[in-house]
Amino acid sequence: MTTVGTPAASGIARALRRLYFARFAFAIVWAILLFLTTKSGLSPAGAALVVVYPLFDVAAAVVDARSSRATGAARGLYVNIGISLLAAIGVAIGSASGVPAVLIVWGAWAIVAGLVQLVVALVRRRMGGQWPMILSGGISVLAGVSFVVGAGGADPSLSTVAGYAVLGGIFFLVSALRLAR
Numbered sequence: 001m002t003t004v005g006t007p008a009a010s011g012i013a014r015a016l017r018r019l020y021f022a023r024f025a026f027a028i029v030w031a032i033l034l035f036l037t038t039k040s041g042l043s044p045a046g047a048a049l050v051v052v053y054p055l056f057d058v059a060a061a062v063v064d065a066r067s068s069r070a071t072g073a074a075r076g077l078y079v080n081i082g083i084s085l086l087a088a089i090g091v092a093i094g095s096a097s098g099v100p101a102v103l104i105v106w107g108a109w110a111i112v113a114g115l116v117q118l119v120v121a122l123v124r125r126r127m128g129g130q131w132p133m134i135l136s137g138g139i140s141v142l143a144g145v146s147f148v149v150g151a152g153g154a155d156p157s158l159s160t161v162a163g164y165a166v167l168g169g170i171f172f173l174v175s176a177l178r179l180a181r
Helices: 007-037 044-071 074-095 099-127 131-151 159-180
Strands: none
Touching (some): 007 044, 007 159, 044 074, 044 099, 099 131, 131 159
């Protein structure tokens, strides 16, 4: 692992580490709640949860952008903020139509946000701890395609979205631990 030894870079790494731990915890709790509230379809609580996740992503990207302005990664994070806001709106509208519509919007969001995450992580790779984020961005693109395809399946379910959140949370945890080194 290559790290940047400047005080600014170590400050960014500390901020990212805290943010990544928070994102891990949120993803795990959110996935459990989504799984419990959508077992028998898209309940009002489940609909609220699928809107909350991209809104949390917006908040996390704002925190990340504020601490990362000096790295050049902030531009990608601003793009992510816009994409996640659009996703929250799209998921809110889609939830009125049911699980397939939510999966289509979620899939499109996962594809675009995964590409942005991949670019941001590549820009930050000298800082260290970014390989999990690079992998996560690539997997997000593939998962997004899977969600869109799965929306047309016989019995579409949001359990795949919960699993996606858990995997993403694990990638944030691994990255946080690597940044700690």
